[in-house]
Amino acid sequence: MNDPTTGAVSDRSDGQATPARTYNDAALWQQYAGDRRRSVRNQLVEANLGLAAHIARRYSGRGIDEDLRQVAFLALVKAVERFDVSRGVPFSAFAGRTIEGELKRHFRDTTWTLRVPRAVKERSLYVAKLGEQLAQQLGRSPTVAEVAEYLEISTDEVVEAVAAGGASTPSSLDATDEDRVPAALGEDDAALLSVQDAVIVDRLIEVLPEREQEIIRLRYYLECSQAEIAERVGISQMHVSRLLRRSLEAMRLIADDPADDPEDGGRARVVGHGEAPASSS
Amino acid sequence: MSGEHVELVIPADVRYLSAARVVAASLAADAGFDLDDLDRVRVGTNELLTILIETLDPEHRVCVTFASDHNDAGAARLRISGDVLDADDATPLTVELDELAYRILTAVTDDYGVTASGFQLTVSAS
Known part of the structure; x- marks a missing residue:
């Protein structure tokens, strides 16, 4: 290999x-x-x-x-x-x-997993924290290049993070660990949708805006690639990717809320278009 | 570009690409873009600005203009354009996009365009 x-x-x-x-x-x-x-x-x-x-x-x-x-x-x-x-x-x-x-x-x-939004402010917290640690180790303020090397990100991203730290939307100090730590709550195996899941998913799709409904159907039912969807819908491939992610999140939130569906309180599952290997490193 | 916007004038030298990227990313962050969308802004800006700069002599300057608004769906949108200042007759007339540039720009932007006298791109948050 x-x-x-x-x-x-x-x-x-x-x-x-x-x-x-x-x-x-x-x-x-x-x-x-x-x-x-x-x-x-x-x-x-x-x-x-x-x-x-x-x-x-x-x-x-x-x-x-x-x-x-x-x-x-x-x-x-x-x-x-x-x-x-x-x-x-x-x-x-x-x-x-x-x-x-x-x-x-x-x-x-x-895929059908909980996604914790990656916010710029999140990175700015890391950079600020690391800046303090490095300053103590070095006895001086670290350079942007030093922080970038340590965090394995680009110097641009460090500069952005520093700028974001001073932005008008300060990070909440009350955020819980749950808010910050990614967690996979669903399954992303490549199994076919069960009939029951399919019924639930059909109902969930209907809460989405029309364009997102079309994108979800093209992707998961007709198995179009994101590039093909982008061409058909008239937006960029990356935009399709974002809309798919957002739609899945919206559907998951509704599916996870038993109040929305007392009879089918269980979580529906939407599978992605591939299977991540159990060990990829 | 009408309305509220930011302008950055840089020499036509790749050393100043990072300045444009950082401004673009900063404004995108301020507009509420997440990191993935912000990356698209940075990659698209870098690609088009590099393409433009490589057609110019170092004594030229490029005015990069950044403006944020919302698209029809209500999502934050960043529009970035670059205009060659003091363009002269020696400026090449056409800009050829190679396949890599085409693939990159198609993937990361809503739309884009580039000529010998400037470029424009639009990226919407999603």
């Missing part, structure tokens, strides 16, 4: 991943770090498309899901743009972690 943390794999049309050269052209990375040219960025992305496809395939179960390929592709682009060659970490390791993180988040957002 190819290990994405040690090398790239080629993306063969027959779906079989085969070892390929590890793309570790330090000179190209140095060049990109210096001039940030898109042509160089594109070379680096294209050289690592196989890595992204390989990881997406691991999350796809049978076949390759076009949505997952898209998520992995964008994660790869972000990884290339954020990679710091001077840290001495192989790109494949850095990118593998980034891509897996985005895929897991994609599953979390598009």
Whole structure:
């Protein structure tokens, strides 16, 4: 099995991943770090498309899901743009972690699980807390680069977090751990909807706005990819992803509230379009 | 761009991309975008601004304008445009989008456009 943390794999049309050269052209990375040219960025992305496809395939179960390929592709682009060659970490390791993180988040957002909103202020709390810790360790205020390296996020994100910390909507100090800690309450297995679930889900869908109803049906009944839905509905693929997530959340909230349905107080289950592996690391 | 907006004038140099990204992300955060949507704003801005800057000489300047409002569905929306200041006859007439740029921009924006004299993109929170 190819290990994405040690090398790239080629993306063969027959779906079989085969070892390929590890793309570790330090000179190209140095060049990109210096001039940030898109042509160089594109070379680096294209050289690592196989890595992204390989990881997406691991999350796809049978076949390759076009949505997952898209998520992995964008994660790869972000990884290339954020990679710091001077840290001495192989790109494949850095990118593998980034891509897996985005895929897991994609599953979390598009399957029937509780999703805790990721707010900017949440990150600003981490950054503020870490800033204090690092200041104590270093005997001085840490630089943005130091905080970014420690948290494994970009310097942009640190700057944003600092800015968000001073925004007009302060974080609530009364938030409970439950508000902050992600928890999976549902099942995201790939089982088919039971008849009972299907009836419940049909009723839940009807509470959604018309466009969201159409998107849910296209995605889960007709099994269209997000890109196909985007084209049919006339919005971006990422927007489709957001609407799907929001719709599922809305449906879950209603399904979880027994007051809404005394007879069918149990939670309905909507399955995602793929099955996250039990162990993906 | 009419209405309330923010303008940032930067030299046509990739060193200033982060300034534009940070302003875009800051305004998106202020408009209520979550981190995923905020990432879309940052990626889209970076892509189009880089494409534009690479067609220009360093002595050119680009005015990036940011404006937030709401779309028809009531969701927060950020509209960002870039205009080349002091454009001259030497400015290339066309901008070719490569496949990667097309894939990225299609995925992260509601709509976008780029010419040799500027760009625009729209991202809505969802």
